[in-house]
Amino acid sequence: MRLPKFEYRQPESMKEACEILLDQPSARVLAGGTDLLVNMKHRVETPTTVVNLKRVAGQSYVRKENGALRIGALTPLKHVYRDPFVAEKLPALAAAASSVGSYHHQTMGTIGGNLCQQTRCKYFNQSKWWRSSRPLCFKAGGDLCHVAKKERVCYSTYCGDVAPALLVLDAEVVLSAKDGSRQVPLESMYSGEGKMPLQIERGEILTEVVIPASSANAFSTYKKFANRGSIDFPIVGAAFWTSTATGESRIALTAVDRKPVRARQLEEFMRGKPLGQDCLEAVDGLVTKEARLMKSSIDSLSFKRKLMGLLVKESIKEAMGGR
Amino acid sequence: MKHGIELSVNGDLYEVLVAPNQTLLEVLRDKLGLMGTKRGCDVGACGACTVLLDGEAYLSCVMLAMDAVGKKIVTIEGLAENGTLHPLQDSFVRLGGLQCGFCTPGIIMTAKAVLDEEPHPTEASLKKKMAGNLCRCTGYTKVIEAVMDVAKRTGGQD
Amino acid sequence: MEKEFSVVGQRLPMVDAAAKVTGAAQFTDDLVFPGMLYGKILRSPLPHAKILNVDVSKAARLPGVKGVVTGAEIPDRQYGIVPKARDEYALAKGKVRYIGDEVAAVCAIDPEIAEEAIDLIEVDYEELPAVFDPLDAIKEGAPIIHEGVANNTSFAIRKEFGDVEKAFSESYLVSEDRFYSQAVNHAPMEPHAAVAQYDPIRGEMVLWSSTQIPFFLRRNLSATLKIPESSVRVIKPKVGGGFGQKIDMFAKDFCAAWFAMKTGRPVKFVYERDEVFIATRQRHPMYLTVKTGMSKDGMILAQQFLAHADGGAYNSTAPTMMALSCFFLMVPYRVPNLLYEGYHVYTNKPVGGAMRGHGIPQARFAVERQLDMMAERLNLDPADVRFKNSIKAGEPHPGGFVINTCGFADSVQEAAKAIGWREKRGKLPFGRGVGLGGASFPSGVTNMSHISSGAVVQVGRDGAVNVLSGAADIGQGAETVIAQIVAEELGVPYEAVRVTAADTGITPLDPGTFGSGVTVRAGNAARIAAQSVKKKLFECIADELEANPEDLVARDGKIFVTGSPDISIPFGQAIKTYQYKDLPMPLVGRASWMADTKEPTTLFNEPGNFSPNYSFMTQAAEVEVDTTTGKVKVLKMVTAHDCGRPINPMLVEGQLEGSIAGGMGQALYENVIVENGQVMNPSFLDYGFPTALEVPEMETIDIETDDPVGPFGAKEAGEGTQLSPAPAIVNAIYDAIGVNFNELPVTPEKILKALQEKKQAESS
Numbered sequence A: 001m002r003l004p005k006f007e008y009r010q011p012e013s014m015k016e017a018c019e020i021l022l023d024q025p026s027a028r029v030l031a032g033g034t035d036l037l038v039n040m041k042h043r044v045e046t047p048t049t050v051v052n053l054k055r056v057a058g059q060s061y062v063r064k065e066n067g068a069l070r071i072g073a074l075t076p077l078k079h080v081y082r083d084p085f086v087a088e089k090l091p092a093l094a095a096a097a098s099s100v101g102s103y104h105h106q107t108m109g110t111i112g113g114n115l116c117q118q119t120r121c122k123y124f125n126q127s128k129w130w131r132s133s134r135p136l137c138f139k140a141g142g143d144l145c146h147v148a149k150k151e152r153v154c155y156s157t158y159c160g161d162v163a164p165a166l167l168v169l170d171a172e173v174v175l176s177a178k179d180g181s182r183q184v185p186l187e188s189m190y191s192g193e194g195k196m197p198l199q200i201e202r203g204e205i206l207t208e209v210v211i212p213a214s215s216a217n218a219f220s221t222y223k224k225f226a227n228r229g230s231i232d233f234p235i236v237g238a239a240f241w242t243s244t245a246t247g248e249s250r251i252a253l254t255a256v257d258r259k260p261v262r263a264r265q266l267e268e269f270m271r272g273k274p275l276g277q278d279c280l281e282a283v284d285g286l287v288t289k290e291a292r293l294m295k296s297s298i299d300s301l302s303f304k305r306k307l308m309g310l311l312v313k314e315s316i317k318e319a320m321g322g323r
Numbered sequence B: 001m002k003h004g005i006e007l008s009v010n011g012d013l014y015e016v017l018v019a020p021n022q023t024l025l026e027v028l029r030d031k032l033g034l035m036g037t038k039r040g041c042d043v044g045a046c047g048a049c050t051v052l053l054d055g056e057a058y059l060s061c062v063m064l065a066m067d068a069v070g071k072k073i074v075t076i077e078g079l080a081e082n083g084t085l086h087p088l089q090d091s092f093v094r095l096g097g098l099q100c101g102f103c104t105p106g107i108i109m110t111a112k113a114v115l116d117e118e119p120h121p122t123e124a125s126l127k128k129k130m131a132g133n134l135c136r137c138t139g140y141t142k143v144i145e146a147v148m149d150v151a152k153r154t155g156g157q158d
Numbered sequence C: 001m002e003k004e005f006s007v008v009g010q011r012l013p014m015v016d017a018a019a020k021v022t023g024a025a026q027f028t029d030d031l032v033f034p035g036m037l038y039g040k041i042l043r044s045p046l047p048h049a050k051i052l053n054v055d056v057s058k059a060a061r062l063p064g065v066k067g068v069v070t071g072a073e074i075p076d077r078q079y080g081i082v083p084k085a086r087d088e089y090a091l092a093k094g095k096v097r098y099i100g101d102e103v104a105a106v107c108a109i110d111p112e113i114a115e116e117a118i119d120l121i122e123v124d125y126e127e128l129p130a131v132f133d134p135l136d137a138i139k140e141g142a143p144i145i146h147e148g149v150a151n152n153t154s155f156a157i158r159k160e161f162g163d164v165e166k167a168f169s170e171s172y173l174v175s176e177d178r179f180y181s182q183a184v185n186h187a188p189m190e191p192h193a194a195v196a197q198y199d200p201i202r203g204e205m206v207l208w209s210s211t212q213i214p215f216f217l218r219r220n221l222s223a224t225l226k227i228p229e230s231s232v233r234v235i236k237p238k239v240g241g242g243f244g245q246k247i248d249m250f251a252k253d254f255c256a257a258w259f260a261m262k263t264g265r266p267v268k269f270v271y272e273r274d275e276v277f278i279a280t281r282q283r284h285p286m287y288l289t290v291k292t293g294m295s296k297d298g299m300i301l302a303q304q305f306l307a308h309a310d311g312g313a314y315n316s317t318a319p320t321m322m323a324l325s326c327f328f329l330m331v332p333y334r335v336p337n338l339l340y341e342g343y344h345v346y347t348n349k350p351v352g353g354a355m356r357g358h359g360i361p362q363a364r365f366a367v368e369r370q371l372d373m374m375a376e377r378l379n380l381d382p383a384d385v386r387f388k389n390s391i392k393a394g395e396p397h398p399g400g401f402v403i404n405t406c407g408f409a410d411s412v413q414e415a416a417k418a419i420g421w422r423e424k425r426g427k428l429p430f431g432r433g434v435g436l437g438g439a440s441f442p443s444g445v446t447n448m449s450h451i452s453s454g455a456v457v458q459v460g461r462d463g464a465v466n467v468l469s470g471a472a473d474i475g476q477g478a479e480t481v482i483a484q485i486v487a488e489e490l491g492v493p494y495e496a497v498r499v500t501a502a503d504t505g506i507t508p509l510d511p512g513t514f515g516s517g518v519t520v521r522a523g524n525a526a527r528i529a530a531q532s533v534k535k536k537l538f539e540c541i542a543d544e545l546e547a548n549p550e551d552l553v554a555r556d557g558k559i560f561v562t563g564s565p566d567i568s569i570p571f572g573q574a575i576k577t578y579q580y581k582d583l584p585m586p587l588v589g590r591a592s593w594m595a596d597t598k599e600p601t602t603l604f605n606e607p608g609n610f611s612p613n614y615s616f617m618t619q620a621a622e623v624e625v626d627t628t629t630g631k632v633k634v635l636k637m638v639t640a641h642d643c644g645r646p647i648n649p650m651l652v653e654g655q656l657e658g659s660i661a662g663g664m665g666q667a668l669y670e671n672v673i674v675e676n677g678q679v680m681n682p683s684f685l686d687y688g689f690p691t692a693l694e695v696p697e698m699e700t701i702d703i704e705t706d707d708p709v710g711p712f713g714a715k716e717a718g719e720g721t722q723l724s725p726a727p728a729i730v731n732a733i734y735d736a737i738g739v740n741f742n743e744l745p746v747t748p749e750k751i752l753k754a755l756q757e758k759k760q761a762e763s764s
Helices: A014-023 A036-041 A077-082 A084-089 A091-097 A103-108 A111-115 A162-168 A264-270 A277-290 A301-320 B024-031 B087-095 B104-117 B123-130 B141-153 C017-021 C057-061 C111-119 C164-169 C214-225 C251-263 C273-279 C318-330 C360-377 C382-389 C408-419 C478-490 C518-541 C571-580 C649-669 C725-737 C748-763
Strands: A007-009 A028-030 A049-052 A062-065 A068-072 A172-177 A180-185 A205-211 A219-225 A236-243 A248-254 B003-009 B012-018 B050-053 B056-059 B072-074 C037-043 C049-055 C065-070 C102-108 C122-127 C153-161 C173-181 C193-199 C204-209 C232-235 C267-270 C286-294 C300-312 C338-346 C432-442 C452-459 C465-469 C497-501 C552-555 C558-561 C564-570 C587-594 C614-625 C632-642 C697-702
Touching (some): A014 A049, A014 A172, A014 A205, A028 A036, A062 A084, A068 A111, A077 A084, A077 A103, A077 A111, A084 A091, A091 A162, A091 A219, A091 A236, A103 B056, A103 B123, A111 A162, A111 A205, A162 A236, A162 A248, A219 A301, A236 A301, A248 A264, A248 A277, A248 A301, A264 A277, A301 C748, B012 B024, B050 B104, B056 B104, B087 C017, B104 B123, B104 B141, B141 C649, C037 C111, C037 C251, C049 C102, C057 C065, C065 C111, C065 C251, C102 C111, C102 C251, C153 C318, C164 C286, C173 C360, C193 C251, C214 C232, C214 C251, C251 C267, C286 C360, C300 C318, C318 C338, C318 C360, C360 C382, C360 C432, C360 C725, C382 C408, C408 C614, C408 C632, C408 C697, C465 C478, C465 C518, C478 C497, C478 C518, C518 C552, C518 C558, C518 C571, C518 C587, C558 C571, C632 C649, C632 C725, C649 C697, C649 C725
Parallel strands (some): A007 A049, A028 A049, C204 C232, C300 C338, C632 C697
Antiparallel strands (some): A062 A068, A068 A205, A172 A205, A219 A236, A236 A248, B003 B012, B050 B056, B050 B072, C049 C122, C173 C286, C193 C204, C286 C300, C432 C614, C452 C587, C558 C564, C614 C632
C-alpha cells in the first residue's frame, strides 16, 4: 500500500510547526508514525501537509521540576518507562507505556503520539477497498456511523494505553501555540466524540506532559487485557491510583468509550473508605456507568463490561496487598 | 515533489531522490535494491520489515524514508562482514532458528538491537522484546534458543 | 534399529539457511527485471452480485497505466486443482460470488499508479441475495451461487465400511455430539506474489510464483491462457510459508502472465496482507455431528459422521478435502464400522482450501473430544482408551490402508508419561489440567493422477553432485532432506550436494507440496536416481577392488567392499577412474517414483491404500486457565511422534514446534470473523495468531519405526502434528475446569461464560 502524496514540512521549532498548522487546516503532525501513517495507507486520513515534529530539538526528556515530573511529548515510550523515577514512583505510567504495541512501537512511538492517537473502529481501520463495501462512514468523511447505524455521529473507541494511567496520575498537558502555551488537565483534551476526538485548537500542539508531585508516593497500576502479550491494543485497559494518605482513589479506563474515562461514580463511592470488600462489591455496578460501550470492535460488549469490573477489582486487590 | 537526500545504509552513503510519501522500506527495496528487508503486512504489525536506526529496532514500513536522514541505518545485508556471518546469523543457521526464512531478517535485526541493549537477557525479557516479530513456521522455540545461545556466549558482541 | 547413517538422521542446517539469514535468499517480490510493470487487482465489494458493466476507460487513460483487463476479455476456461471441481475464473465472468472476488486488473509503471488506476475503474453491480451459512445454503430456496449446482452442494461423499447400525445396536454406549471448527487463515508471512515474463518471438511464458505447486500451476496457466503447457515455464523462488494457502492458481498468476503477453514487459503482482486474508484460501469451517458406539471397556465399535464444510465461493480442493476428512477417521484408531456423509457447500464467503491437515483437523477435533467425553461416561482413562483402540502395523484395515509401521500405541504412552498423566489427570488444582489428542496423517495421497515425482542426479568430475528435483521447498526443508538422502546414498558429504528444484523448465515432474508427500515421494525418487549413479560407478570400479559391484558400499567419501572398510577408494578417485576409462561424463542417474496404487482416482469406488505410509502421533497438553479472565495459558505441549526415521531431526522438531503453535492458534486464538460475508479482521493485528510470548514449552519425543516404503524409513512430519494440538488443549481445559467445549476457538469470553453457567448450575 502506498501512502498518498503530501507536502512534507520539517520545522525546526514548535513555533514554526504551529504556524504551519494554522496555515494549513488539513495538516497533521507526525511523531513516531505508527498510527498516522497506517491510517494514511488506509486512506482514512489524507492530510495534504504532514508536519514532522522529530526535527524540533529538545522535545524528548523526562525531568523533575519543582517536584513535578515533566515529560517532553516526543519522548519515546521506551525512555518514559525506563526512567528510574517513573519506574519506581509512577508504576501505572511505566506499566502502561511498556504495554503499548510491541518493542518496536515502544522505540518509535512517543508519549505525545500515543496520547493523541486516532480513535479506532472495525469499520474505520480498514483499507479503502474494504470500506467500499458500505457507504463512507462519518469519521472518514461520509455521513453514516456503521456502529450506531445513525447519521452524523461517530462511535469509534479510544484505545490508548497511556492515557488512563496519566488520568489517574492527575496529569496535565501543555498545549503550545504560535504565541504561547496553556496547561490544562489531560482529561480536557479529549472531546468524548468520535469524529474529532481531541479538543486541541487549530495551531496547537501537545508539547509536554506534567505529573504533579502529589501523584508519586502512592499505589498505582495499569492493567491491560489483550489476547496477546504484544502488538495488540487493549480490549479493556484499567488504571488505578490510591493514596492511603488522602483516602482518595482514582480509576480510569480505556477502550470503553470515545475517550479514556474516569470512573468518577466509583471513585466517589470509594472516597474515604478503606479498600476492602465493600469497594470490591461496588465495582461491577458502578464502573460501567461512566462508559458508553458501543460495538466498534470485534469483541463483545458483555465481555468488555466483565473485563472492566474484573481489571478494576484486580487492581484494588493488588493495592490491598494480595488476594 | 521529490527531494534529494543522503542515506547511510550499512556504512555506505547513498544519494537518492525520494518523494515524502515513500517509506524507508520502499526506498531500501525499490531504490537501493536491498531486498533482505521484507514486507509482511505494511502496517507495522509483524516486524518483518525491522531495520536498525542508530542501533534501535524500527519498523521501516511505517516510517518515512526522509526521517532516516542523519541516522545510521543497518539492514540484514549489513551484518555479515567479509563473508563471515554475524554470531546471530551463525546461531540461527546451526540451531535451526528459521524455516521459510521470510521473517528471519526482521527477527535477526530485532535480536541484534535487543542484545546490543541487553547482552544477557533472561528468556522472559527476550521473549517480550521479540514478540513483535511474528513467525508462522517455527513456533518461536528455536528462534529464542538461537538468540539465547548467542547471549550466553558473546552477548552479541562480535 | 541399529542402522547407522552418516548424513541421514543428522541435525544439519538447511541448505539455504545461510542465504536466508543474510537476506540473500530471493523470494518472488525480491525479483526485479528491467522495464517491469506492477499489477493490482480490483475486487468485488459485494458478496453476491451480477456484473452489469465494467468501465475501465478512466483507468486505461491514466498516464503510466499499460494494461487493463476484465473478466469479459479472458478465455472462457475455468480452472481448479481437481478436474471435477473446476469452477473458477481468474477474473469473474458475469457475476461475483464473495467480497474479494476478482473483477479486473491493471498494470502500470509503478505500484502507486496501479493503485490509483484501480480506484478509477467503475463497476455496475446488481446485488443478489447472498447466503453465509452452509446449513442455510444447502436448503431449498437458498440463493444459488453456481449455476447448475443444486443446493449449493458442489461435492458430496457417502462412504460406508461395515455395518454401523448393527454395531450401534451392539454397543454399550452410544453418544451423538455436535462440533464446530472455525475458519482459520494460514497467514504465511510472505504474501502471495508472481512475476511473469513473456518472449513473444518464441511464444514462451516464464512465471516466477510463490507457489507450492509449480507443475499444477503450469497446467492451469496453460489451460486458462490457452497456450501449450510446453510454452509455459513456472519457477518457484523461495517461498515464505504456504501451509496450503499457495496451492491453486490465483488471479495474480494469471494476470501477471496475461499482462506479460499483452505488454511484452515483465509484470509483477504482490498481494496486500488484507488480500491474503480475504481472497486466497482458508481452512474450511465445518459442522460435524459424530455418533460413536463403544463397548463397555471403551473399544470403538462404530462411528457415524455427518459433516457440512463451508466451502466459501469456490471449490478449490473440495473433493480431496472431503475425502481426506472421511478416510482419515479410520486412523489412528481401529474403527471397524464407519459411515461418513459429507457435504461441501458453497457460501458467499472467502474460499476454503487446503490448510495443514486438509479437512482432517476439523474431524480430528470432533473425534478426540468425543473420545474423552465417552471415556468419562464409561469411567475409563482417556489415555487407556486411546491406547487400546490403536491400530497396529500389519493388521487388515477396513478402508484398505496398508500400514507397515505404526507407532501410535507407543506415542500414547510416551506422551502421557512425559506430561505426567498419571500424577496430573484429574488431580491438579482447579484451573490446571492435562489433555491428550491423537492423530495420523498420510505421507502424500496415493490415489490421484500426477502424484509421482522424478529426480536426476549428476556427479561431476570433481565429485560434486547436482540433483534436479521437482520438489517445492516452501520453507519446510524439502531440498535439504533430498540433499541428505542423496549424500547418504552416494556416501559423499552433505556440502557436496547441490539441489536445483521446482523449475518446470529444468526439473522433472513433481506434484508439489501438499498432503505431506514430498519426503517420501521426491525423496524416494532422488534416492533411486542416486542408486542408479552408484551402480554405474560400482560397475566401473569393481575390478579395482577385486569385488562384485553388488558387494560395494559408498560411505563417508569412500567406496569399499562391505565388511572391509579399510580397503577403499576415495570417491573422487573412483570418479577419475570412471573418466579415465573413457566413459561418458557426467555420471547421470534418473528415476521416477510413485506409490503403489490399485485405483487411479480418489478411492471413491473401492477401498485401497490411500498413502505409501502413515505418520502417527499423540500430543499432550498442560494448561492453566485463569478463571478470573478466562485466559488459557498452555504451559507445555509434548509431541510423541512416529515419522519413521527422521531424515533431519532438527527440521522435524521445527515442524512439530510450528504445528503446535498453529494448533494452539486454532484452539484458542484464531478466527476469521465474517459479518455479512465481509472479513472483519483481515490483519495481523486483529487476526491475532500467537507471538513468542504465547507459545508453550515444547517437548518432542521421537518414536522411531523404520518404514519399508519411505526413503531410509522416513514418513511425513509436520502436518499430522497440526491435527492433535487443538483437541489436546481443549481436552486439557476440560480437566482444568470441568467444561466441555465442542466449538473452536475457545476464547476467554467463552470460558468466563461457561464458568458462570457452571457456578449457577451448581448453586441451584
